[in-house]
Amino acid sequence: MSDFLDQVEAAVPALRRYARALTRNVDLADDLVQDCLERAISRRGLFRPSGPVRAWLFTILLNLFRNSVRADKRRGQTVDIDSMVIEPSTPAPQPGHIALAEMARAIETLPLDQKEALLLIVLEGVSYAEAATMLGIPQGTLMSRLGRARAALRTLTGMPAEPHLRTVK
């Protein structure tokens, strides 16, 4: 059983990172992670699927995140200004680089399903198959969400599709 707790413990930094990227709010993110850990630990042995603990934790976190988003839509949400993530506001130093603040805003604007998928792949380095399981979707759906997320980010961060100018002969 302590082996289970060790595996949970090991997943916490990644869960916090993912929750932070999803919510962009320090307190909200840690609340989600705490809720997720409490559920997982109280349910070890009961609902625990045979797969890896980490994937199961991410699935729980995602469900909690969706529940909270649903609840917020109904209630409206107050955000403590101190807990908001402040991005560096410096503009892109060189052409070809994406300004971080711009990217942070762009991610926030992404539809939820695209944001969840893209962050699992790009930030968490989860395999396609595992991400599809965590999200409860077929891998083909995952790939099309990734494609749409990337296209949306390109538009939102103002990056042209083809940064190379073609020379006119």
Next chain:
Amino acid sequence: MSLPVTHNVLMAYADGRLPPEQIAAVEAHLAANPDAAAEVALWQRQRDAITTLFAPVAAEPVPARLRAARIAAEQNRRSGMNFRWAAAAVVLVGLGIGAGWFVRPLIDRAPSASDILIASAVNAHTVFVGEKRHAVEVWAKEQDHLVSWLSARLDTKIGTPDLAPEGFQLVGGRLLPGDPKTGRAAQLMYENAAAERVTIYITDALPDHASAYQFAAINQTDAFYWANAFITCTVVGSLPDEQMKTVSQSIYRQLTALDEGETPTYHG
């Protein structure tokens, strides 16, 4: 010679998820297609930006409230308390049964209101869980209507508990004839990913408005019944014991919170 280099193959390359034997072919394709190469480079810059923004979070010290060992210890402490309560309840129920047995010839009772309600709940469960197209009268997509309609018909405020943490989604609900005394009943149906169904059978409070709890098992179907000053509620299902207990507790907690006048944050 090789697979066509599709959009998905390019994404897998950019994500570093491509099998090693395909990399050379994709790189050759990119060398010949500057547009594709530019797109892949853009994806990689997107990834770099996202990583720069959020990767440092994982290196932050983990706050004490997110320590797995601490959460586990806290839960053990609480379940110890629950166990003591459960033990006390067993003793009390034992005393009650013992005493009841001896006074039984004096009472020779008719089935109690709760027995009738439990039997009706189990019967309604058995009838409707097998249905597909007609499992419910109002489906979950009209949840707000369902809640206001049933609340009006039962003349008591009811909500639809959120059982998502337990893996159950609301299917919908229906109005049913209840016990002759209580008149009407509402049945809410939930289903999990494994297509197991649980129903909740709710009526207006009994005339005595007394609190009561009762468990029953009828033909491998379990029923957990309670009554309070506002409603009677029977949770019916055929889940493994632990799961049935978790689901029942969650429903009990949520419906009781509603009775205590708290904002029903769960429904909808």
